[in-house]
Amino acid sequence: MQRLVSCLPSILRSVSKDERTCFIFLKELWPQIVGDEVARKTRVLDLSEKRLDVGVPSEAWQMQLRSLTPVILASITRMWGCRPVERIEMKIDPDIM
Numbered sequence: 256m257q258r259l260v261s262c263l264p265s266i267l268r269s270v271s272k273d274e275r276t277c278f279i280f281l282k283e284l285w286p287q288i289v290g291d292e293v294a295r296k297t298r299v300l301d302l303s304e305k306r307l308d309v310g311v312p313s314e315a316w317q318m319q320l321r322s323l324t325p326v327i328l329a330s331i332t333r334m335w336g337c338r339p340v341e342r343i344e345m346k347i348d349p350d351i352m
Contacts, residue, residue, distance in 0.1 A: 267335040277339045278302040281331070288330045293320070298351055305341040307331075310348030317345040 267280060281302060286294035297320065298310040311317045320327075324343050331340050 307340045307343045312351040
């Protein structure tokens with residue numbers, strides 16, 4: 256398992272050029288990127304032109320996550336070994352509880 260984890264940045268770098276594939280990986284790895292608690296209250300919605308749209312349940316979560324944007328971007332960059340995401344936009348999604 257450790258060998259697979261050590262290959263992850265290389266795999267992620269190779270898929271970063273294809274936004275749809277990168278989006279799928281971002282959705283799957285979201286709990287590792289932001290932590291389980293934040294992942295339960297957010298949803299990766301879209302990736303377009305290096306902008307990641309994330310659904311949040313309320314304005315309070317929107318404000319809190321905006322303040323964490325640099326940390327989230329750094330986590331993605333560290334995991335990918337490159338910058339597949341340059342901006343994050345938080346969108347209120349009332350379906351998230």
